[in-house]
Amino acid sequence: MVVADERAMVGLLGSGDALLRQLEESLDADIHVRGNRITLRGGAGEVALAERALRELLTLQESGSVLDADAVRRTVSMLTDAATTPAPTAAESPAAVLGLNIVSRRGRVIRPKTLNQKRYVDAIDEHTIVFGIGPAGTGKTYLAMAKAVQSLQAKQVNRIILTRPAVEAGERLGFLPGTLSDKIDPYLRPLYDALHDMLDPESIPRLMASGTIEVAPLAYMRGRTLNDAFIILDEAQNTTPEQMKMFLTRLGFGSKIVVTGDVTQVDLPGGQRSGLQVVRDILADVEDVAFPQLTSSDVVRHRLVGRIVEAYEQWDADHDEAAPDRQDRGPLGGRRGDRSAGADRSSGAGR
Structure with missing residues (x-):
């Protein structure tokens, strides 16, 4: 998959590629990044899950959220749970859940x-x-x-x-x-x-x-x-x-x-x-x-x-x-x- 926005790629990888390492530890697929291209290797199921996680994180970032370790952990957890339960609706995707702002005060949401x-x-x-x-x-x-x-x-x-x-x-x-x-x-x-x-x-x-x-x-x-x-x-x-x-x-x-x-x-x-x-x-x-x-x-x-x-x-x-x-x-x-x-x-x- 290709991430066209350079800032989106930087946010997805995290400081010092910390979020990328967390994703690799949480998923069974290997994730390789070169430039704006992300390559996934592994079994079909693992690659599909990793790609879905990356897309959800990008969508979450586009909504104005700043990605952190907690967002990565919860995104992977929700997608993993969804694999064993009835598929959630679009309104219940990880990006929709974690991107729902209720109250904001002084930069805290x-x-x-x-x-x-x-x-x-x-x-x-x-x-x-x-x-x-x-x-x-x-x-x-x-x-x-x-x-x-x-x-x-x-x-x-x-x-x-x-x-x-x-x-x-x-x-x-x-x-x-x-x-x-x-x-x-x-x-x-x-x-x-x-x-x-x-x-x-x-x-x-x-x-x-x-x-x-x-x-x-x-x-x-x-x-x-x-x-x-x-x-x-x-x-x-x-x-x-x-x-x-x-x-x-x-x-x-x-x-x-x-x-x-x-x-x-x-x-x-x-x-x-x-x-x-x-x-x-x-x-x-x-x-x-x-x-x-x-x-x-x-x-x-x-x-x-x-x-x-x-x-x-x-x-x-x-x-x-x-x-x-x-x-x-x-x-x-x-x-x-x-x-x-x-x-x-x-x-x-x-x-």
Whole structure:
């Protein structure tokens, strides 16, 4: 294949041909470059995969993205997965996924990094209520926040409402020191952190003071009707079925709801059933409601996080098979998904 644009070739190869070496390590085909011509050698399947990867990277570069090692790794991964699953549409090609810009601030662009993340973002565009379910680090809350900021900037909504259940505090909120804001801030901090990534920090206090952005515990939603708002419920696995029903029925005209959570990390006391665990059965056939699923392969924090999630899932599966009477137990002896039993808690929205 021939790359006519010299700058495109330089971007494709990377500094010191680093991206070229990464491509050769990721693919079974040999890649040789002379001038503006790229020659591929290997089996027919390997050569076809390598050519597709190169074309996707060139297309991604043409869309304005700067190629890096992460883009190469994710492009090859998506193409490899596509070989064993139904062929994705043109809108789900690696270039379309990695080139979708949601929010930009000071040269930094927030975009999906996996096919499932792209489907999650598309579901938010296409449905009024979306449930983003998946393990820590898959970008559930972060991408929802980016879509909320995008909607606000495009004047599709008048305000953003961010909420979380303060389950760990329970009835002890009144005994914690400080004002009410001081008491609930630790539970809402991840939402503030994401906001600071997407908006000028100087503008956030002004937007919050005017009510354009509201961050509040779930209990504050009771009795309200929320019109013309983008509403995000985070850590929804810590809602009861009654709380989930209360929250969803706050939906007003011109609003959109995104609910995020990880059903394997439930903190509810006394073995209460999570509202996020039952809502799919209740709303599965309701029109304009979507349930995009994210998995450990969509983890976009440190690569080790994805491996940790997979290792825990495999440990649970192996021990459930070996001891059926312990099917509700997690890897540290507590109930599965119970963070108080020792499982690590996500410190914020997955990126």
